Amino acid sequence: MSVTPQYLSGNEIRSKFLDFYAQREHQILPSASLVPEDPTVLLTIAGMLPFKPIFLGQRTPEFKRATTSQKCIRTNDIENVGRTKRHHTFFEMLGNFSFGDYFKEQAIAWGWEISTKVFGLPPEHLVVSVFEEDDEAFEIWRDKIGVPEARIKRLREDNFWNSGPTGPCGPCSEIHYDFHPERGDENIDLDDDSRFIEVYNLVFMQYNQDAEGNLTPLANKNIDTGMGLERMAQILQGVPNNYETDLVFPIIKKAAEIAGIDYESADEKTKVSLKVIGDHIRAVVHMIADEIRASNVGRGYVLRRLIRRVVRHGRLIGIQGEFTTQVAETAIALSESAYPNVRQRENAIKAELQREESQFLRTLERGEKLLEEIIAQVQSKGATQISGESAFTLYDTYGFPLELTQEIAEENNLTVDEAGFAVEMQKQVERAKEAHKTIDLTVQGSLDKLAEHIHATEFLGYTQPVATSKVEVLLVNGVAQEEAEAGTKVQIVLDQTPFYAESGGQIGDRGYISGDGVLVTIHDVKKESDFFIHFGHIERGTIRVGDAVTAQIDPANRRRVQANHTATHLLQAALKKTVDEGISQAGSLVSFDRLRFDFNCPRSLTPEEIEQVEELVNIWIAEAHSAKVEILPLAEAKARGAVAMFGEKYGEQVRVIDFSGVSMELCGGTHVSNTAEIGVFKIVSEAGVASGVRRIEAVSGPAILDYLNVRDKVVKDLSDRFKVKPEELPDRITTLQNELKTTQKELETLKSQLAIAKSDSLLQTVESIGEYKILVAKMEDVDPESLKTAAERLLQKLGNGVVVLGSVPEEGKVSLVAAFSPEVNKKGLQAGKFIGAIAKICGGGGGGRPNLAQAGGRDASKLPEALEQARSELRSALG
Numbered sequence: 001m002s003v004t005p006q007y008l009s010g011n012e013i014r015s016k017f018l019d020f021y022a023q024r025e026h027q028i029l030p031s032a033s034l035v036p037e038d039p040t041v042l043l044t045i046a047g048m049l050p051f052k053p054i055f056l057g058q059r060t061p062e063f064k065r066a067t068t069s070q071k072c073i074r075t076n077d078i079e080n081v082g083r084t085k086r087h088h089t090f091f092e093m094l095g096n097f098s099f100g101d102y103f104k105e106q107a108i109a110w111g112w113e114i115s116t117k118v119f120g121l122p123p124e125h126l127v128v129s130v131f132e133e134d135d136e137a138f139e140i141w142r143d144k145i146g147v148p149e150a151r152i153k154r155l156r157e158d159n160f161w162n163s164g165p166t167g168p169c170g171p172c173s174e175i176h177y178d179f180h181p182e183r184g185d186e187n188i189d190l191d192d193d194s195r196f197i198e199v200y201n202l203v204f205m206q207y208n209q210d211a212e213g214n215l216t217p218l219a220n221k222n223i224d225t226g227m228g229l230e231r232m233a234q235i236l237q238g239v240p241n242n243y244e245t246d247l248v249f250p251i252i253k254k255a256a257e258i259a260g261i262d263y264e265s266a267d268e269k270t271k272v273s274l275k276v277i278g279d280h281i282r283a284v285v286h287m288i289a290d291e292i293r294a295s296n297v298g299r300g301y302v303l304r305r306l307i308r309r310v311v312r313h314g315r316l317i318g319i320q321g322e323f324t325t326q327v328a329e330t331a332i333a334l335s336e337s338a339y340p341n342v343r344q345r346e347n348a349i350k351a352e353l354q355r356e357e358s359q360f361l362r363t364l365e366r367g368e369k370l371l372e373e374i375i376a377q378v379q380s381k382g383a384t385q386i387s388g389e390s391a392f393t394l395y396d397t398y399g400f401p402l403e404l405t406q407e408i409a410e411e412n413n414l415t416v417d418e419a420g421f422a423v424e425m426q427k428q429v430e431r432a433k434e435a436h437k438t439i440d441l442t443v444q445g446s447l448d449k450l451a452e453h454i455h456a457t458e459f460l461g462y463t464q465p466v467a468t469s470k471v472e473v474l475l476v477n478g479v480a481q482e483e484a485e486a487g488t489k490v491q492i493v494l495d496q497t498p499f500y501a502e503s504g505g506q507i508g509d510r511g512y513i514s515g516d517g518v519l520v521t522i523h524d525v526k527k528e529s530d531f532f533i534h535f536g537h538i539e540r541g542t543i544r545v546g547d548a549v550t551a552q553i554d555p556a557n558r559r560r561v562q563a564n565h566t567a568t569h570l571l572q573a574a575l576k577k578t579v580d581e582g583i584s585q586a587g588s589l590v591s592f593d594r595l596r597f598d599f600n601c602p603r604s605l606t607p608e609e610i611e612q613v614e615e616l617v618n619i620w621i622a623e624a625h626s627a628k629v630e631i632l633p634l635a636e637a638k639a640r641g642a643v644a645m646f647g648e649k650y651g652e653q654v655r656v657i658d659f660s661g662v663s664m665e666l667c668g669g670t671h672v673s674n675t676a677e678i679g680v681f682k683i684v685s686e687a688g689v690a691s692g693v694r695r696i697e698a699v700s701g702p703a704i705l706d707y708l709n710v711r712d713k714v715v716k717d718l719s720d721r722f723k724v725k726p727e728e729l730p731d732r733i734t735t736l737q738n739e740l741k742t743t744q745k746e747l748e749t750l751k752s753q754l755a756i757a758k759s760d761s762l763l764q765t766v767e768s769i770g771e772y773k774i775l776v777a778k779m780e781d782v783d784p785e786s787l788k789t790a791a792e793r794l795l796q797k798l799g800n801g802v803v804v805l806g807s808v809p810e811e812g813k814v815s816l817v818a819a820f821s822p823e824v825n826k827k828g829l830q831a832g833k834f835i836g837a838i839a840k841i842c843g844g845g846g847g848g849r850p851n852l853a854q855a856g857g858r859d860a861s862k863l864p865e866a867l868e869q870a871r872s873e874l875r876s877a878l879g
Contacts, residue, residue: 005120008236010247013119014069014229014338017094020114021067026096029063031071031339034290035299042299043073043287047093048203048224054099055168055205055222058529061099062652069094069229069338071286075302078309082275085193085234085241089306090283092229100220104204107223108140108173111202115175119236121199125178127151129190131159131171137204141173150185161203161224168205168218175200177235199235200227243275247334252278254330259317273313277327280306280313285331288352289345291584293600295690307356315364316404322361324353348582351602355692367398371405375412376833384413388420395421396428456530458496461509461670462629466552469494469513473531474545483544490520490543492534498553499534501527505588506565506669508535511553517541518549556702557592558670563678563701564595566627566659566671567617570681571597571696572643573663574616579609586693590669593703594684601694605686617681624676625659632656634666642666680704751786758782759790759805763797767871769878772824773801776871778863782807784815788854795819802878804835804870806863814842814857816866825850829877834870841866 008016018028032050034043041049047070053059070093080087098107115121128147130137132154141147162169176196183195190196205222207215233245243252255277256263261270287303294304307324314323328349336343374390386409394400406416454472473493474481484490492513499522502508508525513534518541522534534551543549568588575583580601587598605613634654638644642656643665650666657671658664672678681700684707689695699707715726722732758779767774775794779787787807794803803819818835832847839846839855842862846855857866 005122005236007238008119008233010229010233010245011337013232013236014092014094016118017114017227018067018069020118021065021096021110024065024110026065026067027063029066029068031069031092034071034073034287035292042302044070045072045074046070047072047095047226048097051097051099051224055224057220064099064101066097066099067095068097071290071339073283073287073302075306081279082243082272086197086228086231088230088242088279090279090286094227094229094232096223096225098223100222103206103221103223104137105140105144107202107204107225108137108145111173111175111200111225112145115200119232121177121235123147124181127153127176127178127188127190127196129153129155129159129172129174129176131173132156134159134171134173134204137171137173148185151188153188153190155190161205162209168222169207169209169215170203170205170221172204173202174198175202197231197235198228199231201225241275243278248275248278248282250334251281251327251330254327255314255317255319255323258323258326259314259319261317270317273317276313277310280310281324281327281331282335284310284353285328285335285342285349286339288349289339289342291345291600293586293690293692294352294356295693300690304356307353308360311357311360312364312400312404322354322357324357325350328353348600352692355602359691363398364400367394367400368408370394370398371400371408375409375414378414379412380833384415386414386416388417388422388424391416391421392424392428396424454493454531455495457494457532459498459500459532460496461498461500461553464498465555465558466550467496467498469496469549469551471543471545471547471549474543475533481545483542484538485542486538486540488538490536490538492520492536492543493531494534494549494551497525497532497534497551499525499532499551500553500558500561500670501525501532503527504667504669505568506561506590507592509553509561510557510592511551513543513549513551515541515543515547515549518543518547559677560592560702561590562670562672564592564699564703565590565667565669566657566675567678567681567698567700568595568597569657569659569663569665569667569671570617570620570675570678571595571613571698572599572665574613574620575599578612578616579605593706594697594699597696597698598689598693599696600692602692604688604694610683610686614681614683620659620662621675621678621681624674625662626674627671628658628660629671630656630658637666640664677701682707748785751783754782754786756790756793759794762794766798766801767875769875771800772878773798774871774874774878775801776804776867776874777806778867779805779807781809782815783809784817784854784856787815787817788852791817791819792852795821800824802829802874804838804867804874806867808860808863812858812860814839814844814860814863814866816842816846816855816857817853818855818870819852820850822851824878827878834873838866838870838873841869 022028032044036044036049038049038052047068050070054061072091072093073089075089077087078089081089115126116123128141128151130141130152138152138154141152142149159172159174160169161172176190176198178196180195203224205224206218208218209215230242230245230247233247234242237245239245243249252263252274255274263271263274284303284306292299292303294300294307310324332342332346332349342349371394374386378386386405391402391405394405395402402416402421409416460467471492472495474484475491476484476488499509499511500506502525511522513520513522513536519539520536520543521539522536524535526533526535568590572585583599583601585598586600589596631653634650634652637654637656641664644650654666655668656664657667659675679701682698682704684697684699686694686696718729719726722729724732762775762777765775765777775798779790782790787805791803791805795801800821800823802824805817807815809815816835816839818831820829820831830850832849832853835853835855836845836847839857842857843859844855844857847853
């Protein structure tokens, strides 16, 4: 007999889990951002990902025990969302972690205790699995916990965890909930998801795996566990799937309400769409809250794809207008108690959704028009099926789901080649697999083998422009060498350096490394793990590992980059104060000669706003604000109001750059000690670089002179050419533009008159087909607009008939036009479709209205063939 445990809400499950482990000396840590620190993955895909550096031994844990509820996003099974009971893109992973502290026996004991005592899962409803060779775990479950042997299953494939070919790994043990224990213990199949659901996975990281697959025990054994919040909610709330829990179902109900649908009585296809909306809207709300913006690359593309799936599933269930912000409000209300940032970022979330939805709805409309054309082409050929390739183009480019294409095709008595569509879809899946990366716990890079023999590079450059250093590593083409001679390009690692390594948008310093008879010009510095790599060219002498050298930065370039970096901070503060307090950085470049600042803003700045921003920055520069630099705990810095930089990851201690009353940011870059050192600031341009992202380019400090010199040279050159003073240039250019427009109009008129004159001679070639007259001809060197005018005039003279003209107005360009009389249209012929098909012969395309249409092509040699084809088809159609 199945027993339903006591009901608990999703929030109660989360709180009870965290409290249970907090009472057992685990530090409760907040969920990490969905934008991971690990560069090998786009999104946070597992609860353990934020602890990867600890598991690698790269970072010393602040706590021996930790517990979290981690937001996660996975899209590798996106097509299963809504179709199965428990597939999601967004989910919360509850976890407890031990870093070299307790291990297998304690983890198993607590896993059982929280499952049975805290969440009240009846022991007879639980089945556990262990790795088939893990006798220790088997015996703990049987002898210490008391689980009957028949309900402990030894498995292999799914019960050994590793994230890559090498690195920390170990066996797993999973707790599964059995919905039907009355079926007995014989022939238990944990893959039967109608009976079992995995709720808790315990990973025992006890080995290190080398490239040959050999396992060696780790000195410090770790515990990594994961309990799916949505899965536990399904069990404790007694609902048939994760979607009908209180974590998701209110969103589904809201979407159903907007669509005018009753969820309970809806058919299965409608329920799938509602579940997709419920799942995906949770994902996009949290992604935007974590400052991910929709784009066509990386995690931005994932966000855009999820939003578009929400929109098109809304359309499938009958929602015609915009609705995503309404369901997003429900998702925000559900999440804000556990994740306050979703409410704090409410305006940004809704603005991004509204912008993406309205843009995609326009795209869908274009897709519908393309589908109409595809259907017309299929029917004109007498076929009955839309190709899989065409259906996939609609799906992939225009967001048309296959179901919608099939539905519209069916209305037109057509079918869709599902097998062909599946082939195209599989090709995309293979492409996605190529790009997909799991969590990789392997440390890579050319310095790996040397890292254990040298210390991290000590950076002295905040206060010292020159340092006495020792050459620790010498690389030539990435390969370690003991020495290198003049003329060689090298990469050098020093024990300490004044050179700043590229980071946080600021480029690396330039300068010199010198020693006994040796001089190396350094043109760039980058950071690899904790090592500063100096890229340079040996000008003279020989440099060797172990040499004592003098490292000296170029002070002029450092002053330039410092001015630009501080100006970037002032620019962001001015944008927030002048344009919108919600503006945040989306990227930057701080170079010697300029600065570039990308920021989130849904619109372009007005000229007045740009002027105000520039003026405010220059006011702050003139006010001579002194910089205060402090090292503070991260929490304290944020509490003081310090702004964090986009994409940067911070440790517990952070460097704060504070220009009191103006700007306070977390930043590891180099800055002026007083804003007066910048001198002056000038915005050069403001433009859009992506949907919702603007870019300002500017110059400051010494780079202003370079900028002004270029402008001055251009102005002097124009003044000399036009024989006017600099201040008279705008009026002179306006006069020339007006004269040019007048001349162009006169030229167009002459071209039209010439084309008309030429066209009159073509009337001798008119061919009569029954009651219709056909004129198909080539006109030499006539532009598209004049060709169109000629065709319209000729049709007026013909009356009932067709005019098709072609021309080659310039090399590599074909122009075509078709003009059909109303009587020809009544015969079922349309100028747009007709000329579009003819243009394909010339490697082009086009279309237009039924009575008048233009097209173009690239292959002029095919124009005679195209015109002959047009003549032949018209004879056949009108004969």
